[in-house]
Amino acid sequence: MDEESMEEEGGGGGEPMMDDQNHNNWGAGGYGRHLLGSAAGQLGDRFLREAAAGTPAGTELSEANGMLQGCEPGGASCKGGAGAIAAAININASTSKFLMNVITIEDYKSTYWPKLDSAIDQLLTQSPGDYIPISYEQIYSCVYKCVCQQHSEQMYSDLIKKITNHLERVSKELQASPPDLYIERFNVALGQYMGALQSIVPLFIYMNKFYIETKLNRDLRDDLIKLFTEHVAEKHIYNLMPLLLEAQSTPFQITPSTMANIVKGLYTLRPEWVQMAPALFSKFIPNILPPAVESELQEYAAQDQKLQRELMQNGFTSELRIL
Secondary structure (H helix, E strand, O other): OOHHHHHHHHHHOOOOOOOOOOOOEOOOOOHHHHOOOOHHHHHHHHHHHHHHHHOOOOOOOOOHHHHOOOOOOOOOOOOOOOHHHHHHHHHOOOOHHHHOOOOHHHHHHHHHHHHHHHHHHHHHHOOOOOOOOOOOHHHHHHHHHHHHHHOHHHHHHHHHHHHHOOOOHHHHHOOOOOOHOOOOOOOOHHHHHHHHHHHHHHHHHHHHHHHHHHOOOHHHHHHHHHHHHHHHHHHHHHHHHHHHHHHHHHOOOOOOHHHHHHHHHHHHHHHHHHHHHHHHHOOOOOOOOOOOOOOHHHHHHHHHHHHHHHHHHHHOOOOOOOO
16 A cells, blocks of 8 residues: 555545544554553544534644644534535545645655654653653654655655764764773663664654555664664674673673673674674573583583682672582
8 A cells, every 4th residue: 555545545434433544443542542642542532522523524633633634534424424525525536635735845844854853853862761842643643644745755764864863973972982981881872772763663653654664665663773783783893792791701890781781782683793702692692502412511510610709709609609
């Protein structure tokens, strides 16, 4: 299904319910409620009440409500019924486009993309637990409108360029980090970016469905993870890995959670990096190493004894026993 057919789906429905273009019922608290939380559910419930009360098809809804203006399907409960409305305004596949306000490329560049640009900035730079003063409904609405108005290609290009520029700045900051802070700062950059994707990908889900998946045969989340791999991880892996191995041989040089986050993150970005340090990755990723064999039991015991001695040297002596 392409973007134009996505527009035309909303023109002649006879059900008095507000569906999105994936036929997910907003009033039922389905997809929209899942994506945007309780606010989306309340919004959908309002549309259901208005449809049941006979709100005419094509009624303009304010952008602050987070939905398209005049883009809702005509309900059977509208005055005169769906047949009368169709006869009066002759809705068909070509004229249904006029139910939506036209967004020119100039409108997109001057009004819609600046809103998206600002929101993406805040999401990329937020710290865990930060409050982000943006309207998720408004951003979701902007994306939805732009997809309906055939601006997906430009929006995707702008999004990739925006995030690429951000990641290049992150990479330069990491390059300037001293060795004793390098691991921790890489962990912060990785965690911050992956956290941002949890918001960015859902907000652009219509672009993903009707442009990236349909026309590019790719997935937005995969594309954005690839950007971090290419612009940050690949540039730092050969500096980062020796520091991780050194930290592994020195207990408590970095926290176990930091080590686990980085190792798991590197494996997500590029699984073949396991070959650079199989023993390190095997501590956090199951089934990385070949199965244990009986002939190597003595070696495993020696490794356990070495670990226990290191723990004893760091004060863990009361409940440890050398095998």
